[in-house]
Amino acid sequence: MELLKERIRQDGLVIDEHVLKVDQFLNHQMDIALINEIGKEFRRIFKDHDITKIITIEASGIGIACIAAQYFNNVPVIFAKKSKSINIEGDVYWVDVKSYTHKQEYNVILSKKFLNENDTVLLIDDFLANGCALSGLIEIVREAKAKLVGAGIVIEKTFQEGGKTIRNMDVRVESLVKVKSLKGNVVEFDD
Numbered sequence: 001m002e003l004l005k006e007r008i009r010q011d012g013l014v015i016d017e018h019v020l021k022v023d024q025f026l027n028h029q030m031d032i033a034l035i036n037e038i039g040k041e042f043r044r045i046f047k048d049h050d051i052t053k054i055i056t057i058e059a060s061g062i063g064i065a066c067i068a069a070q071y072f073n074n075v076p077v078i079f080a081k082k083s084k085s086i087n088i089e090g091d092v093y094w095v096d097v098k099s100y101t102h103k104q105e106y107n108v109i110l111s112k113k114f115l116n117e118n119d120t121v122l123l124i125d126d127f128l129a130n131g132c133a134l135s136g137l138i139e140i141v142r143e144a145k146a147k148l149v150g151a152g153i154v155i156e157k158t159f160q161e162g163g164k165t166i167r168n169m170d171v172r173v174e175s176l177v178k179v180k181s182l183k184g185n186v187v188e189f190d191d
């Protein structure tokens, strides 16, 4: 997605060799016109599926998923909650996730009343790095026996393992831009 690449070149901040900051337009301040284009692009990619739910994880996926949902007939968006507590109450799906990015462990939780075997799910997230967050969501979708059509990712960092890990789980991953390197303070794209 050329528009997104241009925006990353213009406003993305390379923090170090591993982390790209996009808080000008995606992760803190949000450029709604750009995110609308992102939503349209996800729709174009996944147009052949009758998606019934979009699932993301708090916090930075929520806004993107909500805007994208408008291009999927306003299907409900469910955001999985992250919790450090192990006191999980109620009828919920939950998995334990280890985040390499943030060097912490947390639970990903989603209420059973919002997801079941009749659902067809698209996962959406802002970044794919090591794939921990996404693999947690996939586990939940599989446990619910819902149909998973794939994952729409805004920015995949292909120099980290997540893309390989998730594709090895037999999940279709579609990333709008792929970053192959952040070395020398420069963002290099895959294609």
Ligand code: 5GP
Binding pocket: 018, 019, 020, 021, 022, 027, 060, 099, 100, 101, 125, 126, 127, 128, 129, 130, 131, 132, 133, 134, 157, 162
């Ligand atoms: P994971 O390692 O599980 O694939 O990444 C988990 C989360 O960390 C992503 O959903 C994203 O919110 C955040 N993250 C990972 N890498 C980056 C990055 O380079 N920049 C920013 N802003 N967030 C990132």
